[in-house]
Amino acid sequence: MKIKQRTSATSRKNKDPWVRRALKAGWRNGSVERAEAAEKKLHFYESSLQLSYVEWMNANINPRPGYALMKRLSAAYVQGFNKGKSSSENGVPLLLQGTAAAVVCASSEEDSLHNMLTELERLPLQEIIVVLNGCRDNSYMISHSHPLVTVVYYPELLGHDVGRSIGARLTGADAVLFCDGDMVIPAEHLAPFLYAVDHGCDAALNDLNGLLPLFMHQDELTHCKSFLNMALGRSDLGANSLTAVPHALSGRLIHEMDVRHLIVPPKAQALAILEGYRLEAVHTVDVFSGNRKREGNVGKGNAVADMIIGDHAEAIDEILKRRKVSGSMRSLSRMDVALQRNAI
Incomplete structure (x- = not known):
């Protein structure tokens, strides 16, 4: 008799086709990084991990995803990148258009x-x-x-x-x-x-x-x-x-x-x-x-x-x-106050 095993949350996430693509893209770019040479010490915003992630996202994901999806893709990309490069980088790549x-x-x-x-x-x-x-x-x-x-x-x-x-x-x-x-x-x-x-x-x-x-x-x-x-x-x-x-x-x-x-x-x-x-x-x-x-x-x-x-x-x-200047607020008379207080 076969026993059906419960699927973990991690396994379910990895079944997402875009998560799998991010993992493969990270591995591919990490492998290129390792084959060419170890980069000099850079700030994270100018690192290969951040730059290649943004390049891959811009080329493949349109329109811009919500944060939850972007976070999953980022984590998968880092996982693949580290496997490809045989490294343990722990940066958090973000899809940012500005500084x-x-x-x-x-x-x-x-x-x-x-x-x-x-x-x-x-x-x-x-x-x-x-x-x-x-x-x-x-x-x-x-x-x-x-x-x-x-x-x-x-x-x-x-x-x-x-x-x-x-x-x-x-x-x-x-x-x-x-x-x-x-x-x-x-x-x-x-x-x-x-x-x-x-x-x-x-x-x-x-x-x-x-x-x-x-x-x-x-x-x-x-x-x-x-x-x-x-x-x-x-x-x-x-x-x-x-x-x-x-x-x-x-x-x-x-x-x-x-x-x-x-x-x-x-x-x-x-x-x-x-x-x-x-x-x-x-x-x-x-x-x-x-x-x-x-x-x-x-x-x-x-x-x-x-x-x-x-x-x-x-x-x-x-x-x-501000509201007084704009005229959106006026003084209330005693009658106005009484009417509002007694309104049903």
């Missing part, structure tokens, strides 16, 4: 900074800008040891989100990924943000809605974020916000908006929506469990929470100013 960069803000985070930069180097980034502020450890030497990194050093603390504004001003990339140095996030979970921006999104947000408790158990910060999105007509975003990393912004948004607004992320988010830019929640990275606990960011009513609430108040104020 990409990352901005990392860090303050005395030597324990995690090296690993975070190593993950970023697995992506096809053309530059990584590390903004160090108030560091009292070995963060500068760690950052400087990574050849793709440009280090911006401030001896004193700049304050929250100031580093993002500085980094954004310094890059000219088409898609810019924003991360913090205190949390190591695998490259596979950073790639979706770059891919979304390269595909036309102006602000790719970390989708945290699925990690939140019921409304009655949410804190005041979450309520502020949800209320802001509702006021902007984007209740579909839930509590997702530019206050959370990782996220990515388009070069278009950065260049057309005064980057100083990035110092107040909720205000920058409000301005982007009001000006008609495209915002999407694209991928979930759990930043709650891995967030570094610091003095001032724990406990109810802590200093960081108060600052973020104030940022949202500033964003709401901007909305009210």
Whole structure:
């Protein structure tokens, strides 16, 4: 009697004809790479793995695939490439049409900074800008040891989100990924943000809605974020916000908006929506469990929470100013208020 074996998820994926083609294409290009000669040490964006993958995708896949399919093809291509070349490269090839960069803000985070930069180097980034502020450890030497990194050093603390504004001003990339140095996030979970921006999104947000408790158990910060999105007509975003990393912004948004607004992320988010830019929640990275606990960011009513609430108040104020100028908001008389209150 024959026993029917259960097919694994991996086996099912490998039965996809395009996944098999990606595997063969990777093996073929990896074999050519091995036969010719080992390439000199290159940044990943200029490596044979990244360049040959983009060339193969552009020649064979049309229209541009969604991220889920692109991810499967990328993983299969890497698997084939490593078999063909007899190597163990662990980069994450992406089908990008434009340039990409990352901005990392860090303050005395030597324990995690090296690993975070190593993950970023697995992506096809053309530059990584590390903004160090108030560091009292070995963060500068760690950052400087990574050849793709440009280090911006401030001896004193700049304050929250100031580093993002500085980094954004310094890059000219088409898609810019924003991360913090205190949390190591695998490259596979950073790639979706770059891919979304390269595909036309102006602000790719970390989708945290699925990690939140019921409304009655949410804190005041979450309520502020949800209320802001509702006021902007984007209740579909839930509590997702530019206050959370990782996220990515388009070069278009950065260049057309005064980057100083990035110092107040909720205000920058409000301005982007009001000006008609495209915002999407694209991928979930759990930043709650891995967030570094610091003095001032724990406990109810802590200093960081108060600052973020104030940022949202500033964003709401901007909305009210804009709507008053546009004439879409008018003062209500006592009769209007009574009629709305008593409406059935």
